[in-house]
Amino acid sequence: MGAYVAGGGEFNRDTNYITTRITADGADGYPVEPDRYRLIVARACPWANRTIIVRRLLGLEDALSIGFCGPTHDQRSWTFDLDPGGVDPVLKIPRLQDAYFARFPDYPKGITVPAIVDVPTGQVVTNDFAQITLDFSTEWTAYHREGAPQLYPEALRDEIDEVAQRIYTEVNNGVYRCGFAGSQDSYEKAYDRLFTALDWLSERLADQRYLVGDSITEADVRLFTTLARFDPVYHGHFKCNRSKLAEMPVLWAYARDLFQTPGFGDTTDFVQIKQHYYIVHSDINPTGVVPKGPDLSNWLSPHGREALGGRPFGDGTPPGPTRESERVPAGHGAA
Template identity: 65%
Template sequence: MGADTSNKPEFKRSPSHFVDRITADGSEGWPVEAGRYRLIVSRACPWANRAMIARRLLGLESAISLAVADPIQDERSWRFTLDPDGRDPVLGIRFLAEAYYARDPEYTGGISVPAIVDIPSGKLVTNDYLHIPANFATEWRSLHREGAPDLYPEPLRDEIDEISEVIFRDVNNGVYVCGFARTQQTYERAFTALFTRLDALSERLSRQRYLVGDSITVADIALFVTLVRFDAVYHGHFKCNRNKLTEMPVLWAYARDLFQTPGIGDTVDFDHIKRHYYVVHRDINPSGIVPLGPDLSGWLTPHGREELGGRPFGDGTPPGPPPEAERIPAQW
């Protein structure tokens, strides 16, 4: 997450400052190499969740290790208080900021996840949250598991990019514009754009199982990470309350379909999600009280989307279970 939530009328998402790519040929100075890099995430963050899902579906767990930050930040940035002694066991750092400053000691911007860190040097490589999933799908192909799906198929990239752009603008970012709006006009404009876009996506998904083509792509991952947080956080906390997700039948079924797909729902930690948003955003929720609801058990109910056809993994196969250290405790 990277955002400016200061007292301004308009919410502005901070752009990624470090946009280096890790490439198969090493042309940008960072070659794909198994075991060299560490993916830093918060399970609360939708942008980090995108990277986690792509990593799981493609079977990159052994190629790029995972560090999970505490969902509760402090003024020093994302912290590794979930690990023994409060240090990441691989990088040896207490705060993600340390990797940012190792890369650029003069850096004064936000400290965001997902972040990929070069283990030998301890330096941040990239925090380019929008493009990490597609980069995993293309540049890391030599390290994909056998049977990995094609999440960014070349013939469909223009369409994937087009729909991903409007999802980012109106949905992924739109919920934040609603939540952090300082004027009624700003809020109402973002609210209207959000639900207009969700209605259009619902219409599209009433006719096809996935957003583009007949299998899961990075576009579906982009939409899912907002939908899965919608009722737990965005509906109440960010005032995105025209409807709950559970009251939008097509999108609710679509989201359940993806949640029940191996490699997607097993990356979602509702406890981390709720604690982060409700505790950290004291300007929105001064009490820091985390609501007990909503009932989340409906995520495992039948969705019926198989009737639309499509194959979740295309010509590929499902990923195996997550590594033991990455499994999320039962949530209901």
């Protein structure tokens, strides 16, 4: 993700992404086709984690391959340091920037994940993380698995969009606004905004199991990836320390409910999450020391949210087991 701090010490996210879309009708020149594209992610990144979750819930593994960057990157680019020889086995490149430069030789902005690459040309198609998951739900329907859930049902889209927008500005981005604040005043304002939103979410979720409707939607995916990183990273590293997630009873139960749902906890890599933030953000953590804690075993404790009713996958079914080649490494989860 690309970001910068502007005058007054306030954090501003660079939101000028590559907005080309992969659609059923191919209006932008990139039609949905199986085996043509490769989704490039890093498990550490909350924005990329969303695409991993949605791809798995919808069962797009056969249609869209996935490549994993390592948890850290240098000033310029995410790299494929987890792969043999440090090269992506499909794209045959060592750095994600190679795919960006293949399409935009003078690409001036940050090299971000998630990104979708057109395998035949080796060119990046899009890094517009918010649109990517919506398109998985609406444009890739021909390749959804049988029993795929409706994560963006038409009847609820306006409400999902409204809730997701507030989650993005106040929570997903809000933690960064705290962590990268350049002055005491801007930090304190960011802190107040963040916890105002978390309190609003606690109220909303006190008597309903999911954010919109009675099953999991895109809005839940967008909130989950921030909550999963809250205690391991944001509470300490970003100074979001009014309370831990584990001290906010409704949100903590909600987060565990999702974590224990196939597609969520089994795509969450706490080791890479901590390595990314504490090593890459050398301006915030110059020693590069990565904390040992917190203890994660409580993610698997009973959450009691079933009492609120709801059907996690609506009329659909849970996804099957994670493919062996895509599993979070042993010891990196909450088991």
